Amino acid sequence: MPTGSPRSTSSNLRTGSAAPYTARTGPGISTFKGQERALRADRIGTPGLLLSVLAASAPLMVVAGVMVTTYQVMGIVGQPLLFVILGAVMALFSVGYAEMSRHVHNAGAFYAYIARGLGGTIGAGASFVALAAYSALQVGIYGIFGFEIAGLLDRHLSLHVAWWLPALLGVLVTGLLGALKIDLNAKVLGVLLVIEVALIAVLDLAFAAAPGPQGLSLHAFDPTTLGGAGLGTALCFAVAAFVGFEQAPVYAEETSRPQTVVARVMYLAVGFVAVFFALSSWLIGVATGPDKVVASAGEQGPGLLFALTGPRLGTTFTDILHLFFVTGIFASMLSFHNVVARYAFAMGREGLLPKALGRTAKSSGAPALGSLLQTVIALLVVTGFTLGDDKPAGDPTAPVLQLFTWGGNVGALGVILLMATASLAVIAFFVRRGAGRAQAGRLTAAGLAALALLTVLGYAVTDFDVLVAARQGSVLRWLLPALIAIAAVTGLVHGRVLRATRPETHARIGLGNEAFQLEKLDQAAAPPPSDTEHATPAPHKES
Template sequence: MPTGSTHEISTFKGQERALSADRIGTPGLLLSVLAASAPLMAVAGVMVTTYQVMGIVGQPLLFVILGVVMALFSVGYAEMSRHVHNAGAFYAYIARGLGGTAGAGASFVALAAYSALQVGIYGIFGFEFAALLGTFFGITVVWWVPAVLAVLLTGALGALKIDLNAKVLGVLLLIEVALIVVFDLAFAAQPGPQGLSLHAFDPTTLGGAGLGTALCFAVAGFLGFEQAPVYAEETSRPGTVVARVMFLAVGFSAVFFALSSWLIGVATGPDHVVATAGKEGPGLIFALAEPRLGGLFTDVLHVFFVTGIFASMLSFHNVVARYAFAMGREGLLPAALGRTSKASGAPALGSFLQTVVSLVVVVAFAVTDRAPTGDPTTPVLKLFTWGGNLGALGVIALMATACAAVIAFFVRRGAGRAQAGRLTAAAVAGLALLVVLVYAVKDFGVLVGAGTGSALTWLLPALIGLAAVVGLVYGRVLRATRPEVHARIGLGNEAFRLEKAAADGVPGTEPGRGLLSPPGTR
């Protein structure tokens, strides 16, 4: 098959090991992946924390720089998405470029990272929802009650058709974005004492000891766009739609976050933003919005801050369910997980597995919570902060590894010269992501708010390392004991088309050989 054909890997439709195709188009997919970044949570949480803890006034410039890095990453990643359509996304790409064993290692890292991200969000959702009940209805409830209810609702939605999920996510996202635009315009119309200063875009504002940690926080704001290939099997034209969505998502996030973080500084004045963020904490956005837009707007903002968190939970839940499905289909997890629901075409068992895991983790944190009702320590400072940073660390590692896999994939197929520009972009992005990864590991204690000498500074990152080791060892075992399973890692549903062709006597169609994988790639 000619190198570079957009049909090198096609989704074989019509059997229970295939996700339901043609369910989601460009708008639905774009809204789904952007919902994962929870723009309002990123603005009120990530940006304010970066100002407060790291003191980096040049945060807007940081989003511009990282936007360029993410765009460079997307160049190779998007090209790979034209050739590999697999719900296993990261691990499938890594398997196709670096071999099945590396793919197995990546699959366990992806499952652990996205699961940590998703479960962690239940903490902040439960805390914020409980706070809303207290503010508007005078009802006192512990954080884990709404968190558990959210686990059950998210699990139920995750088992339904992806187009229905996209509609839910899309409505919530559009409202979030509209509210952010409103207060951004208000900040621009009524700036602080220094007016519409562009000081935040001065490169000298990026100096300071907190730069590395600020990089890690800012990268977390972009997470979500890389999920687009997970839905490749469920789109109408995966070779076109997935790549388009990734670039749109990166461009939107970079511009939107750079402008919003700049206007936060404008509203306080660049010289005062760090001190004001330190005083107000996560309430900074609401404190700045209320005198400009009134109490009613601030109340609405609080409500949709919580619904945006829910949208992010649902988006990450869908991703974890599809990774579990892809791993079950390829023999990396029990085969039952690699089946879709006949009613919805969705990975219902994968959704159920993530629901159970989430429920166990939330209950474990609830049982060990000794703080009084309304205290954010367990739900926010532990569950949300630990899970979010652990997951972000894993995704950064996967992105850096995927850059190497993209280069290997095209070079081994003799397309290195034809794809030279894309491979150069992947190399530059990979090096930049490695720098961020090093900072993330080095400053992990700061990211999770651990004290000096705390075991958390190495214990939590070690969980990602453990997931990688378990996956790599399992991959080696499969290669030695079940080579036919090892050979189809990363092939997705295409492996079963090849099995059928092999059974029918078509030469050179065994999984891992002939049409798909030149010698030496596994």
């Protein structure tokens, strides 16, 4: 292979050997900061990455929780059609996002892309939004995890425990796994996900084989079923169900072939989620009957899925389903934890957070301090909700209706904002580099995705009181969304300060530990510099 090829250059940078050019993006801006600032490469391939990102979507939690809640609260019979429509939107988003992933390999994912397209200051704002959003999503899941574990112990072992005991245990176990090798995490997530999907497939077949009084009706795919005041909020719930596939670029530095693996995984994940969720939500309606699904969800709540499963597959299968409902929740917690740890690592490496966070563990190559940071945040938040919980152990008010619901919707709001901004950044990125005409199709897709996502964002902000089940006039309506706004403003101010006081740090935002991929290709095609000009120095430890 020629010395100047992208693969050999990446290898040289990882091993610290001399390379024919400096990894830089402009005069004096070196992006290689040492092996201890690099995630361990070649840890995860297409199957492992696909399983990791799909685990975040927690299929069983979505089917049993999000889908039933959407039927119950919003009264939208056409929920399956909603998943099809949003699947198309997410596919449009993925077109530009996947193309960007071929050129930027950075654990900072969203904020790295936004920085490369819209500038370092906006990238800094996006980094804090990403950290806040994924932290909220991850920590919120501990609420429903603790509540469900406590319920299982009570029903099957007659052991009465408060929800926060298993929640805190979950925090510690997740933190431990998060500091280990990503390939080990992928195996844990993969096993849990495969079992989870298999169980859903079995109950889907059972619903299709024994439908309700209206048979295999396709009424749910009639566009008229999307009418009603709850459409905007139902859109937000459905978008939250898709959250997870966009995490693939976070692992780009740890994949074997990031130029192809990341994009492939995103397309596979979007296609799987859209088809799988549309099919499952349709069959829930088929099992009850389309004219009864809203009323049944109102009566049964999240227990509807298990109530439909029992008569068709027996109590033993229902108990197994409930058990893996809990393990699916755990898999989602671990997946989001890994993402937050890598965002913290990327931000520490680039000077947006303390430098210590930007180092990896020697034994595992994982961002151990980033994992520790998220573990501490989770302990503090769960402890805070524990101290404020004066309800009986079986009351879901604090763990589910507050911690889980608030965290999930705040996080989803932040991710929608990031996705819309990233779509605009993709357009700016290629246009500024003179590739607008060559990438016209992808940029059109990104523009359409941005419009659709901004529309959903508007609905989310307007109907946030419904999303979090807040009473009319409650301060939560503006206080919870304000957390994302505060994160954005904090990041923007921090970015401006860095630009004024530490311009070299500001210039590196979004670049990671190696030079920007397109510029590496340009330099590889150019004549090699002289021995005394732009030579890559051997890696050195920073003070």
